[in-house]
Amino acid sequence: MIVLSIEDAVSRETLADTPIAVEVARALRALNVRQDAWPRPAATRVMTVANQKGGVGKTTTTVNLAAALALHGLRVLVVDIDPQGNASTALGVDHPVGTPSSYEVLLSDRRMSEVARRVDLADSLECVPATLDLAGADIELTSLAHREHRLAAAIETRLAEPDAPDYVLVDCPPSLGLLTVNALVAAREVLIPIQCEYYALEGLAQLLNTVELVKNALNPRLHVSTVLLTMYDSRTRLADQVAAEVRAHFGDVVLAPTIPRNVRVSEAPGFGQTVITYDPGSRGAVSYVQAAEELARKGAEEKPA
Secondary structure, eight states: OOOOOOOHHTTTTTTTSSHHHHHHHHHHHHHHTTTOOOOSSSSSSSEEEEESSSTTHHHHHHHHHHHHHHTTTEEEEEEEOOOTHHHHHTTOOOOOOSSSSHHHHHHOOOHHHHHHHHHOTTTTEEEOOGGGGGGGHHHHTSSSTTGGGGGOOOOOHHTTTTTTTHHHHHHHHOOOOOHHHHHHHOOOOEEEEESSTTTEEEEHHHHHHHHHHHHHTOOOOOEEEEEEESSSOOHHHHHHHHHHHHHHHHHHOSOOOOOOOOHHHGGGGGGGOOOOHOOTSHHHHHHHHHHHHHHHHHHHSOOOO
């Protein structure tokens, strides 16, 4: 395998600030995607990826961050609780109706370790798939005892097992129903993807209000730890304005990398892959790797609550 640093590739003054240097750096980073191991957090980070607005890159963010973390030596569990099962599809996990899934975890008290499937791209990456059985789960959960805590109990059981993951990423449906509430009660952190477009902040107040309600009533550890700007188009002034507004409001919890609009990111799920494996040299893949690295290094610096 080629083992070259980005700094080596662009060290010559003639290339240092040119577009060629940028492309060389991007290509080398893609070739070396498995080169270095990122630090482990002191305790498992349970993160819910939530935004009730659809089409903001929530599932795409979940699977690509998970892939990047796993490819750099971290143990990752993706929990798909969206009835559409898009995260399961992107990770190449079959999930027809009847497949043991997060539905059984929530409604039948099945252990996550029993239904989790190994993802081909990395031995350290697992996925609890979602099926269409989840479509009626909001109604079915209503009559159950401790209905908001079903996912939390399942994750706590999984973390008590000897091979507990370093990261648990929960992919939610684009709504604020009982499935999403379960995910917020189970998590310690919320990761919010925000698209760099006109309606980016529409409905965000509702999500933040829900997070605050869950924190006060059900899960005092919950907090918004990470915001990721997605679908950034550098050709538009609007994208810069939205990004500046988000950074001004959320401060240091906004990751420095932004995820650009990139056709490879959109194509990858159709092949049952993340963009990091589908086209590791693409701008989208490199941006997700950079975002995941910042996420991992920040997490390693934090002390467990």
